[in-house]
Amino acid sequence: MAGGSGTRFWPASRRLRPKQLLPIAGDEALLVQTVRRLEGAVALEHTLIVTGADQAEAVHSLLPQLPRENVLAEPAPRNTAPCIALAAAEVARRAAQSVQIVLPADHVIHPPAAFRSAVGAAVAEARASGALVTLGIRPTFAATGYGYVELGRALPARDGHAVHAVARFVEKPDLERARAFLAGGQHLWNGGIFVWRTDAIQAALREHLGDVARALAGPPRGAALETAYAGLQSISIDYGVLERARDVRTVPIDFTWSDVGSWAALPGVLPADAAGNVHAGGVELVAEDASGNVVYGEPGTLTALVGVEGLVVVRAGECVLVCPRERAEEVKRIVERLARGGRSEHL
Amino acid sequence: MAGGSGTRFWPASRRLRPKQLLPIAGDEALLVQTVRRLEGAVALEHTLIVTGADQAEAVHSLLPQLPRENVLAEPAPRNTAPCIALAAAEVARRAAQSVQIVLPADHVIHPPAAFRSAVGAAVAEARASGALVTLGIRPTFAATGYGYVELGRALPARDGHAVHAVARFVEKPDLERARAFLAGGQHLWNGGIFVWRTDAIQAALREHLGDVARALAGPPRGAALETAYAGLQSISIDYGVLERARDVRTVPIDFTWSDVGSWAALPGVLPADAAGNVHAGGVELVAEDASGNVVYGEPGTLTALVGVEGLVVVRAGECVLVCPRERAEEVKRIVERLARGGRSEHL
Numbered sequence: 001m002a003g004g005s006g007t008r009f010w011p012a013s014r015r016l017r018p019k020q021l022l023p024i025a026g027d028e029a030l031l032v033q034t035v036r037r038l039e040g041a042v043a044l045e046h047t048l049i050v051t052g053a054d055q056a057e058a059v060h061s062l063l064p065q066l067p068r069e070n071v072l073a074e075p076a077p078r079n080t081a082p083c084i085a086l087a088a089a090e091v092a093r094r095a096a097q098s099v100q101i102v103l104p105a106d107h108v109i110h111p112p113a114a115f116r117s118a119v120g121a122a123v124a125e126a127r128a129s130g131a132l133v134t135l136g137i138r139p140t141f142a143a144t145g146y147g148y149v150e151l152g153r154a155l156p157a158r159d160g161h162a163v164h165a166v167a168r169f170v171e172k173p174d175l176e177r178a179r180a181f182l183a184g185g186q187h188l189w190n191g192g193i194f195v196w197r198t199d200a201i202q203a204a205l206r207e208h209l210g211d212v213a214r215a216l217a218g219p220p221r222g223a224a225l226e227t228a229y230a231g232l233q234s235i236s237i238d239y240g241v242l243e244r245a246r247d248v249r250t251v252p253i254d255f256t257w258s259d260v261g262s263w264a265a266l267p268g269v270l271p272a273d274a275a276g277n278v279h280a281g282g283v284e285l286v287a288e289d290a291s292g293n294v295v296y297g298e299p300g301t302l303t304a305l306v307g308v309e310g311l312v313v314v315r316a317g318e319c320v321l322v323c324p325r326e327r328a329e330e331v332k333r334i335v336e337r338l339a340r341g342g343r344s345e346h347l
Numbered sequence: 348m349a350g351g352s353g354t355r356f357w358p359a360s361r362r363l364r365p366k367q368l369l370p371i372a373g374d375e376a377l378l379v380q381t382v383r384r385l386e387g388a389v390a391l392e393h394t395l396i397v398t399g400a401d402q403a404e405a406v407h408s409l410l411p412q413l414p415r416e417n418v419l420a421e422p423a424p425r426n427t428a429p430c431i432a433l434a435a436a437e438v439a440r441r442a443a444q445s446v447q448i449v450l451p452a453d454h455v456i457h458p459p460a461a462f463r464s465a466v467g468a469a470v471a472e473a474r475a476s477g478a479l480v481t482l483g484i485r486p487t488f489a490a491t492g493y494g495y496v497e498l499g500r501a502l503p504a505r506d507g508h509a510v511h512a513v514a515r516f517v518e519k520p521d522l523e524r525a526r527a528f529l530a531g532g533q534h535l536w537n538g539g540i541f542v543w544r545t546d547a548i549q550a551a552l553r554e555h556l557g558d559v560a561r562a563l564a565g566p567p568r569g570a571a572l573e574t575a576y577a578g579l580q581s582i583s584i585d586y587g588v589l590e591r592a593r594d595v596r597t598v599p600i601d602f603t604w605s606d607v608g609s610w611a612a613l614p615g616v617l618p619a620d621a622a623g624n625v626h627a628g629g630v631e632l633v634a635e636d637a638s639g640n641v642v643y644g645e646p647g648t649l650t651a652l653v654g655v656e657g658l659v660v661v662r663a664g665e666c667v668l669v670c671p672r673e674r675a676e677e678v679k680r681i682v683e684r685l686a687r688g689g690r691s692e693h694l
Contacts, residue, residue: 011649011651286681286684286685288677288680288681288684289677297667300665301665301666301667302358302665302666302667302693303666303667303668303669304358304666304667304668304669304678304681305668305669305670306668306669306670306671306674306677306678306680306681307670307671307674307677308658308669308670308671311655311669313667313669315662315667318647318648318649319648319649319650319651320644320648320649320650320651320660320662320667321650321651321652321653322650322651322652322653322655322658322660322669323652323653323654323655324653324654324655327653327654330635330636330653330654331651331653333635333653334633334635334651334653337633337635338633346649
């Protein structure tokens with residue numbers, strides 16, 4: 001799933017170059033890292049990428065070895081349920097007896113081997129049971145920005161990985177509940193990584209989101225796909241299917257996971273220098289008495305910091321952004337202001 | 348005088364593009380502003396620019412209307428005395444009966460009309476008396492970074508401007524002396540702006556720096572100039588001539604003057620927005636809850652600040668610099684580090 005366009009990584013992220021296409025957490029785009037993370041486990045010809053129509057070319061150039069027909073271009077953004085239904089229909093057309101691994105393209109996960117092991121267990125579980133399986137991320141803080149799954153009864157382990165029934169899905173909690181979840185140990189973050197048999201997700205879609213399943217059966221192509229999307233509701237797979245499905249299971253994981261929600265998240269996913277500065281995108285960082293800064297820039301550029309602490313310093317294209325780490329979310333104020341001013345050349 | 352290469356405006360200033368060639372205090376290079384400041388008073392064909400041989404082309408392109416033969420290229424930097432002696436020899440060759448106005452090309456002075464009026468008075472004084480005249484800048488703080496002139500007896504005013512004999516030159520004082528100078532009112536900054544008859548400066552050079560005057564009489568050109576410069580001492584006009592000359596006078600000025608010693612000096616010479624941010628170089632500044640920042644960038648670029656105070660944010664070519672205003676002088680640490688690392692492509 002490589003659709004969506006965010007503003008929280010402006011000026012690196014732009015309308016035609018959203019977060020997942022950027023080397024935010026290293027020297028490769030998050031999308032490329034996501035594909036690479038399954039190298040050896042999932043062949044490139046079995047990898048489908050669903051993205052926005054206006055980003056398809058960028059996806060092709062980031063992954064030139066990927067068959068062109070493996071990039072599915074959505075005519076319009078409709079959240080994750082239509083995206084997953086479209087991919088499921090295409091996978092069903094190619095290989096009805098298959099298990100799918102559904103991954104957001106803009107997450108950071110370390111280490112890859114642990115991830116492949118957990119995904120392998122989830123695949124075995126989904127294949128054997130026909131259940132919808134989600135990877136449940138062990139919370140590391142009382143997050144209010146994520147949905148949670150509540151652990152149900154323990155099921156037999158798979159390949160050394162615990163498996164639980166999901167008792168229920170919980171939408172983003174307030175801080176008090178989030179703290180209780182963290183303390184209680186019975187709630188995991190729902191990170192949007194799913195594993196299921198193609199027949200299982202298609203059956204669940206038909207049952208809970210019949211209009212979406214019908215509109216995208218086939219799947220339609222070209223003008224028919226555009227017509228279908230024009231009439232679709234925008235709805236997440238969590239809300240539309242998983243919260244209503246009878247048999248949802250989770251494989252808990254406790255390695256590094258981040259959805260890299262803003263520039264401020266980079267220190268959690270990148271190695272820091274001795275003074276706690278991190279940098280990404282290919283920029284060269286020269287720091288003198290500077291600590292805890294987050295620096296992004298393109299290859300061939302150099303950013304020099306003297307005597308500053310805890311800043312985000314981003315240079316991308318013609319734009320530079322400087323803000324304190326703790327105010328990194330406020331970059332949207334700049335984006336909104338540029339949009340109001342009709343300055344789309346910078347967006 | 349447009350020679351010299353500084354490191355304090357890195358990354359905007361580079362070896363081949365020093366401060367005076369940069370639009371640091373507005374949209375035009377300081378050199379161009381310096382020439383424009385005398386528009387109407389000094390014709391372009393009477394304007395000579397002495398610069399380093401490797402900067403002559405950049406000078407030509409900044410001032411395309413200036414006759415090419417009016418750019419005198421020094422083969423090597425030798426401080427101000429040889430620079431002034433070279434220019435004086437060239438002026439003598441062209442117009443022996445002339446008065447010269449000698450200006451550093453990297454200062455900011457406002458307003459131009461007041462400046463032209465003071466210079467006009469200095470020209471009248473120099474022409475009539477044969478004295479060496481310096482503009483004396485009324486101190487606005489206890490500066491330890493400038494030389495001072497001590498006021499001697501008052502002489503008859505010229506065109507409404509006071510004129511004083513210079514009792515003595517004082518080299519950069521310590522803070523205590525600088526405070527006493529500021530309180531006493533008898534000391535002015537020696538800003539390096541001089542007015543004198545061509546015959547007067549040539550006579551003073553012959554008397555006090557005979558070797559320099561002899562080496563540059565003519566003046567020599569091409570290989571002869573290179574040979575002459577190779578043997579010249581590096582010495583300032585203040586130390587080599589003015590401190591020893593018998594008749595030096597000063598016209599005090601009290602309008603805005605700055606030698607723009609570092610990025611931190613820009614707020615003193617540029618109009619600020621409502622939050623006290625200043626920007627130069629052609630960059631567009633978008634500030635949200637940001638105050639007291641100094642921003643530099645090239646035309647077509649945009650710098651966005653959110654929630655930061657008192658920073659210097661410079662983008663020039665492939666480099667970005669961020670540091671607190673009060674540590675702007677420390678940019679030399681970055682330059683030194685790049686030089687040690689052999690990274691001349693960034694210098």
